[in-house]
Amino acid sequence: MKAHLLYRDRDLDMAQALPSGSGALVQDLELETLFGAMAQGDKAVAAVVRQAVLTSLADVETILYRQDILKDCLRWEAVVRDMYALLVETIEVERKNYIGFGFHYPAGMLHRSVDVLQMFFGVLQKLRGLAEQNVDRFESEGLRALFAMLIAELSDDYLATIRQHLQRLKFRGGILVSARLGKGNKGEGYVLRKENAPDNSWIERLLSPRPPAYAFRLPERDEGGARALSELRDRGITLVAGATFQAAHHITSFIKMLRTELAFYIGCLNLRRLLTALDEPVCFPVPHTASERDHRATGLYDVCLGLSMARKITGNTVDAKGKDVMIITGANQGGKSTFLRSIGLSQVMMQCGMFVPAESFAANVCERIFTHYRREEDATMSSGKFDEELSRMNDIAAEVRPNSIVLFNESFASTNEREGSEIARQVVTALMERHIKVFFVTHQYEFAHGLHARNLPNTLFLRAERQEGGTRTFRICEGVPLVTSYGQDLYAEIFVGQETARVAVAR
Template sequence: MQVRLMFRDKLYTPAENPRFGADDVLTDLQLEDVLLTMAGGDRLVYQVAQDVLTHPLTDHDTITYRQQVLQDCLERPEATAELYGLCTKALKTERSVYIGFVRENPSAILSRARTVLNQLVPHLRTLATFAGQEVSQVRSTGLTSLYSGLVQDLDDQFFEDCQAHLRRLAFSDGVIIGRRLGPGNEGVEDLLHPPEKAPLVERMGLPTRTALTYQIPARDEAGGAELSAIQGRGLNQIANATAQAADFLRYFFEALQREIGFYLGAVRLHRQLTGSGQPTCMPALLDEDDDLVRGSELYDPHLPLVGERSVIRNDVPAGARTGIVITGANSGGKSTLLRAIGSAQLMAQAGMFVPARSWSVRTTSRVFTHFAREEDSGMVGGRFFDELKRLSEIIEHTKPGSWILMNETFAGTNEAEAANLGDDLIGALRDSGVPVVLVTHNFDLAGRLVEADPGLLSLRAERLESGQRTFRLLPADPLPTAFGRDIYQRLAPWPYDPAPAADAR
């Protein structure tokens, strides 16, 4: 009975504390709607999805392992939801058992543990029946191992033995505790004995031989307390063992609920995206010396989730070995593509599908985002100061193989200073093995980067001669304009524009 749906050789354990920059990544990439869709109103699924997305895998085997489990879940969504529901129902039953003050009382510990087991064993039987129905329907190693293990371990004999043990643990005829004589003929080493079967004559109600007994008077509080202490010492080991069995069963259902909950969230997201007419695919994994990303019809998953009907999908061609620089017309879809690349990377390294027709990725140890922020309202520092401060904190946490997604970084200073600083910084990051995906309006900066690095892919937002934006990003060198005049003219007339001269008559 091992849960191994997230990792081949270990249990998934959520991180105790969020990683540095995780909140910024989720906010900048607008992944909140992705998480809410996955959760479907379930807080546990939300928390697991958030943790998994912000802790990307780098091991190709583990990513493939999750992809295979997810493929089974996508093919059998009802079974995935049913399995999650079984776990939820079992744990709800367990939590309904009153805990009380049981930590120091072996009798109370035993009583509660036995009650919990009596509550959970029927759910375990239901799970075993479910596993028997599903084991032949799945192909992934994770689900096949889970179901076959349950079928093998939880047979009819197991449940018969469980019920027999639970009946014995009720001690309906009292407990028999033995002792041996110690120094001074003092009784030591309390030992619980199995209950003896009553003689036939006693069961028939006939008189038997007089036993050596002592009846504690009802008002003898000290004697009653000593008797309870003796019983507690005798029950201590079996109470602890029974409590451990109850805890193990609870931990099993909790682990299974967490792990299948992640896949249930992915199934919900997949249903929502494909239901809106968008493609998805399982990404291919590239070697370390290959492109960062490449593929076709990539889109930002946030857009269809918020009801956007005209979702533009973009291709990213081969050639992005060291980074990507995205330039072009204002309001041309640059930031949307940046968010799409970041979202796809996190989803791919979580072992999920990605929002694209086809997609290939090189794995990264961390993804950081550095997007434009509002100016500090506390007036501690200006916008440029804040940009540099956040960028410095990010760089302190990077290591070779990390990615940084930059959106209009260095926009808080003039173009010349931004170009000089950006060229030096991004070049140093590139030399340190930290790829950058940059969106910028700074032609000088973009031009320097493209000219200096043949491994950098340059994409430019398409603009028609009419000034219309297609929101498509195509391979092209940067242009020395962002076509801001188009936006100015689209919003015209302005109240302070000079009125056209009257015709001379």
């Protein structure tokens, strides 16, 4: 049995190594905030959403496959949560009671395997019941296939057969083993035998004389005889113990994998509840193939900022259809970095099959997602800030592939304007030639103006909006680069405001 709720043809591999650059992606996009909101304290959900989000999909069909399942989960949230709670409870009981499951001798292995199967028997019955009650409600391919599989493979006849086998495997009437004598009169060919069903009634068996039989009873203190008898027992049940162990392992693996893959959707449901409470919109994005160039959104906002501040965030509209490079300039503290983070978060969320924080969203999938943000100097740096920036850019260059996306936030600003602008120009030009999408937030006028002067059709220039008088709206609009970033606005707000306050206090 397979869950297949994240991929059509395989399970989620929790042991898969995360792509290079994942650490920078988590740091720059503040993904820990997203993971925490989705997990809500559930460690299993936290581990799964981290793995699923960071192992980004570049396959449109798989993205749509997950979207359809998530839509079903949103429509029938109570059913999905009930199923997840059942699986979590079962796995927790199994973990507490069967820590020493892997016994190496047949009798112990058989005993533990039968206990595990007995415990999971009731869970399988409940899962089939949930499937029968809800199979007609769900529309997604993944959930309908899961429910159909549970109904077909866990039929009444199958469950009855399991129940009978479990009763027999307890061997309440003892074990019947046959063997033959081999060389040196040593036993060989041990086979577990099924006892013949009695032909007469239990009253007749009780009153009729017993047939003659050869038997012996071990003395209570005969430890050697007990070991010899135990060895004979183990030889007889070795095959059935191995088969029962495999069956228990198979069912346990299915239960755990179903819990694991449902955990991703539980994380999405948790996030949706939080955003609904903040009155923030979400939508299911329209993914396009990697070779296309599309990036359009309305009401796009930074979901992590909204979660951190617990309030509604200003959304933005962008239309970058057919564009490879987006240069974002404008006033300091105008929302450029927040906008860039919203671009990265929406791309990451789309490419793991989630909804995105926007009123509408459409974009091409990207082969890889990279971030290159300015870093503050700290004790962990083995060289200067500029050398560290170049080193990270070198790492990205070694991994980036055509149809990837790179998000730059004030990169190469730790050197002088001319040198930083020239490096930025060469990097962006090289990425454009490799058909790599670029979003670049910069204060370097020489770099931005130089690109604008080339009048390239695949380049879009955006600017943080600033009203007359210096008010920031935190909206990003189309606009050519300006010489100033209006740092004097911040100076007046911070320093002149403080001076005015000191004068007022002095008076």
